[in-house]
Amino acid sequence: MLLLTKLNLVMSQVKAYAALSNDADLIPHKIERRNTKENDVKIEIDFCGVCHSDIHQVRNDWKNSKYPVVPGHEIIGRVTEIGSKVTKFKVGDLVGVGCLVDSCKECNSCKEDLEQYCENGAILTYNGKDKDLGGHTFGGYSEQVTVREDFVLKVPENIDTKAAAPLLCAGITTWSPLREWNVKKGDKVGVIGLGGLGHMGIKFAHALGAEVIMITTSPEKATDAKSLGADDVLISKDNTQMQEHTASFDFLLNTIPVGHDINPYLGLLKRDGTMVLVGAIEPIDPVHGGALVMGRKRVAGSMIGGIKETQEMLDFCGAHNIVSDVEMIDIQNINTAFDRVVKSDVKYRFVIDMKSLKEV
Amino acid sequence: MLLLTKLNLVMSQVKAYAALSNDADLIPHKIERRNTKENDVKIEIDFCGVCHSDIHQVRNDWKNSKYPVVPGHEIIGRVTEIGSKVTKFKVGDLVGVGCLVDSCKECNSCKEDLEQYCENGAILTYNGKDKDLGGHTFGGYSEQVTVREDFVLKVPENIDTKAAAPLLCAGITTWSPLREWNVKKGDKVGVIGLGGLGHMGIKFAHALGAEVIMITTSPEKATDAKSLGADDVLISKDNTQMQEHTASFDFLLNTIPVGHDINPYLGLLKRDGTMVLVGAIEPIDPVHGGALVMGRKRVAGSMIGGIKETQEMLDFCGAHNIVSDVEMIDIQNINTAFDRVVKSDVKYRFVIDMKSLKEV
Known part of the structure; x- marks a missing residue:
C-alpha cells in the first residue's frame, strides 16, 4: 500500500517553456507533472493564451515570482487520462483550465462558488503552491497539465478552439x-x-x-x-x-x-x-x-471569476459564438510576443499553438 | 386677481443670524420669508442643529457661498399656518425641515423618492436658489421658515424635541x-x-x-x-x-x-x-x-437622504427612542460654537434654542 502510494506520486517529465530568472528570456525547460490522481484530469495542451500577468510574473513585477516560471493560465486542450473517481470528463473531451487549479472548497467563498476569493488561498495555475510535488505550480506553456477535475472547464466544441483560450482569463x-x-x-x-x-x-x-x-x-x-x-x-x-x-x-x-x-x-x-x-x-x-x-x-x-461562473461564460460563448480575437504564435516566438504585449501591439491576444513545442 | 397674486407674494421680515461675508462672525440680521402659498407650511422654529456644513458655507470653503448666509438645516418647530391645499399637516404639528426645501419632483431621482439627487437640482435649505423671492434661500438660524409641505417631516412627539434636530442632517x-x-x-x-x-x-x-x-x-x-x-x-x-x-x-x-x-x-x-x-x-x-x-x-x-427615507428614519427614532447627544446653546453663542465644532469640541452636536433669538 505504501508502495502504491509512492508509485502514485511518481512524476513524469514534460516539455515546457520557462523563465529561469527575472531578466531571462523564456527557454525550453523540462518540468515535472504529477501522475493522475483519482480526482484528476490529465490534459494535453493544444493552445495557451498569453496574458499580461504572464509577463508580470516572468519579470517579477509583483515581487512574488518563483523560478523557474512556466506561465500560462488560458489553457485549452484534450483530456488524455482521467482518475478513477472522475465523473465529469472522459478521454477526448475538449477542456479548459484558467487561473485556478485548486482551492480549499470549504470556506465561505468556495461554498459560494467563488474559489478565486478562497479564504485559505486558491492555488494559482502557475506560481502557486504545489501541494503534491512541493515547490510551485507550472502553467500552460507546456505539453500537458494535470488538474483536479473540479477546476477543469468544458469547452463548447462549436467555437473556434484556439480563439477560446483567452476566455479562461x-x-x-x-x-x-x-x-x-x-x-x-x-x-x-x-x-x-x-x-x-x-x-x-x-x-x-x-x-x-x-x-x-x-x-x-x-x-x-x-x-x-x-x-x-x-x-x-x-x-x-x-x-x-x-x-x-x-x-x-x-x-x-x-x-x-x-x-x-x-x-x-x-x-x-x-x-x-x-x-x-x-x-x-x-x-x-x-x-x-x-x-x-x-x-x-x-x-x-473584481478578480477573474469562480469555476461555476466560468463554465456559464463558456456555455454562453458556445450559444452566442463568442471567442477572442487572437494572433497565433509558435512557442519559439514567445519572447518577441511578450515585448509586443507590453507595447499593446496585438489584436487582442496572442495564443500559442502548443504543437510547436513538439519540435523543441 | 393680479392684485391677489401680488399680495400672495408679499413677504414678511423675520429675525435671523447671518454671516455677511466669509470672514465675518454671524450677527443679527433681518431676512424676508415668502407668505404661505397653497402648498406651504409655515413653521415657527424651536431648535436648529449646528452642522459642520454651516461653517463651510459661512466661511465659503466650498467657493459657492452667497451672502448673507443664514445657515441651519436641522430644523425643528411647530406649524403656525398652512396653505389652502395642505393635507398632511395642521397648525400645531411638531415638524422638521432638513437639507432640502424643494426639488423638481419630475425627474427619475425625484420619482424614486431620492430628491437629494434631483437631476434638475434640489433646492437646499440655505444657499439654494430661491424660486419665489429671487436670490438665495435662508436656513434655520431664524425665527420661522415657510416650506412646501412635501419637504416637511413629521417629528414624533415622544422623543426629546431639541435633541431631534440633528436627525434631519x-x-x-x-x-x-x-x-x-x-x-x-x-x-x-x-x-x-x-x-x-x-x-x-x-x-x-x-x-x-x-x-x-x-x-x-x-x-x-x-x-x-x-x-x-x-x-x-x-x-x-x-x-x-x-x-x-x-x-x-x-x-x-x-x-x-x-x-x-x-x-x-x-x-x-x-x-x-x-x-x-x-x-x-x-x-x-x-x-x-x-x-x-x-x-x-x-x-x-452617499449624500443625506430623500424625504420619504427621512420620514422613515424619524418614525424609527420615535419607535426606538433615538435622538442625538446634544449641547444646547443660545444663538448669541453661535460664533464660539463654530470654533468649537472646528476643534471637534462638542458631544456631539450643538443645537440652538431658537427662543434666544426673541431676545435679539
Missing part, C-alpha cells in the same frame, strides 16, 4: 463583473481601454444587450471597437464629448491596467452607477469623495 | 447608507470617526441589530463609543488590532470629514464588503486598486 475577468452587477438589455455600458480585457468586455456587454460605448484615448481605435460590437466610441481626451456623456452610464468596466485618474470617468456615471476596476492592481490617483457622494456612485474591484 | 446622512446597503442583525459594522455623524451611525447600526465596532484614532473615545451603543472599539493606529480585524467587516460607514487614506480600512472589509463615504467630499488619498480587486470590495458615496 480575459473572458471571465470581464464577464464576472458584468454579471455580478447585472448588466442587462437597455443599460448604457462603457468599456474603458481596448486591449485583451477591453475587447472581451465589448463583446460580452454587447451580447448581453447593453448599449456599449468604447471609452478610449485613441481615436484610431474607433473602427475596431465598432466591429467588436461597440455602438459608439467616446474619446476621453475630448472634453466636449465627455460633457455630452455626463451622468449617462449605468456601468463602467475599467480595464486600464495601470494606475490612472478615474475622476473624469466617475462623472460619466448616473446616480447609483458603478465602475468596476479589473485591470489596475496598483494605486490609482486620488478620487474626489464628492464624485462618489453626490450621486451615490460606487467603485468596486 | 446627521441622522439621515448615516441612516440612508445603512439602509441602502441593507445593514441588518448579525452584520459586523464599523463606524469610522466619532463626531456628529459617527455618533448617529453607532446608534442606528446598533438599533438595526448589527455588531458595531467604533473605529477611531483616539483611545479616549472608547468609553463614550460604548455608551452610544458600540460593542467594541478598534484603534486604527494599532497595527495589531487592525490585523485582528482583517477581512471581518460586512460594512464600514466612513464619517471622516476630510481627505485621508482609506486603504487600511479596505483591508478590514470581507469579500464583497462595502465602505460608504459620507463625510469626505474632497480628494482622498490614492486607493490601491488591488485592495478592491482582491476581495471584490466596494467604495461608495
